[in-house]
Amino acid sequence: MDVIAEAVELIRNATCPGDYDQAWELVGKATEDRETAAERGFALVRSPDPAERKIGCDLLGNVAQVEESVRERVLLAVLELIATETEPAVHASIARTLGCTGDERAVPELLRLAEHADEDVRFYVAWSLPLGCEDDDAVIEALIRLTADPEDEVRDWATFALGTQCQADGSAIREALWARVGDQDTEAREEAIAGLARRRDRRVVPHAARLLDDGGFSPNTLTAIACLGDPALVPYLEDFEEDEGIAAALGECDPASRAARDAFAAGLAEALHARMPELDFGVYGEICEPGLTLAACGDKYHWSIERLRDRVSGDPVRAAELVAEGLPQTGSPGAAA
Incomplete structure (x- = not known):
């Protein structure tokens, strides 16, 4: 057989x-x-x-x-x-x-x-169901209903879908996530906290701190904490051996680190303008994602500000050179750094 x-x-x-x-x-x-x-x-x-x-x-x-x-x-x-x-x-x-x-x-x-x-x-x-949830109110409404499902596994996955996979925001979404912050199911509870942290809802900081204090969190939660970027979480993050997720969360939560990153981004913008004054570019952050992104040529090319900074040891002029090398008029087309 x-x-x-x-x-x-x-x-x-x-x-x-x-x-x-x-x-x-x-x-x-x-x-x-x-x-x-x-x-x-x-x-x-x-x-x-x-x-x-x-x-x-x-x-x-x-x-x-x-x-x-x-x-x-x-x-x-x-x-x-x-x-x-x-x-x-x-x-x-x-x-x-x-x-x-x-x-x-x-x-x-x-x-x-x-x-x-x-x-x-x-x-x-x-x-x-995260299919199309950015633009489809009916999908979001269905996910909200499923976050209150009587079955733990359904609530857990629906809360993850609504809180992390879906980038939409609004009072109904936040209310549904808050309803799960006290859920009896540990995983659904963590997904709710992560979803609220991704939306930078400062009221969730004490709940995020408890997750860190307990030590039972996922990489997804660390990414959400990086989005939240609250200085009150720095002492909790410092208790862990540093890895990529912890470092990223610390970088966003620590005001000094974030200020240094922002200063690098400003210096990069100046260097790019000086080198290529005709270049159409901008620096932005997504509400549900940590970090900053440099976009150029009508959003066609993208670079992570944090990764650029690491590659050039914080030198914005050298970073501008790398960006120029990645654009079609000065080199081969580039992608995210």
Whole structure:
């Protein structure tokens, strides 16, 4: 029996969560041969057997994640399937596969599945729904509802999607995140704190300090703390052995370090203007991301101010030379430093 048939058999006769886990491992193994996995997946999603349809969706989702060329066909196949599908287990695989396509045409179906009675379906909707959330109020509203889901895993992922993957801001988003700051689930609570920190909500500083004090935080939380950039967090950060994440957070939270970075950015702007007065450039920061970015030529080229500064040991004139070398009129086209 091949691994795909074995996975189908496990799903067909599943009696415990471990059977689904084993089937998922077999799907992952089968996807190592992407061409065969896609071929079998497209055939299985048309099967009358729900176990085969589920495994077919899982195969197509895995392939779509890594093969952009197949995503359009996967999307259309899954949209055709969902029109008649009634099995919750298949709906869960559909929701995940729609997210794997990265296609905003999947959003209407995901929104419909967001109200599904099955918690696995709602989980994969939360996993997938950041698609288009910058411009789609309906997506944000669905994520907000899912952050209050009765199931811990659904709340956790929806809070991560809303707080970190989604760059939108507003009172409804912040209220939803604040509602999770006291969540019984540790991971949902941390995601809420990170989401508020990314939006530079100073009220979350004591909660961020407690996370640092407890020591149980993720790299995502450190990035959020860097966005927050509050001096009150410096003593907590200094307690840790410095790595890239700690250094970045310290650089944003320590007023002296941030002032030195800002002075370098100002010096770089002066040096660029002196060297290339005709250059269209600007320095900006994103509300939900730490650090500063230099953009030039209508936002076509980008450099991290912090990385430029490190490369030139703080010399803005040398940094301007590197930028000039990366522009098409003075050298080969450049990208982020």
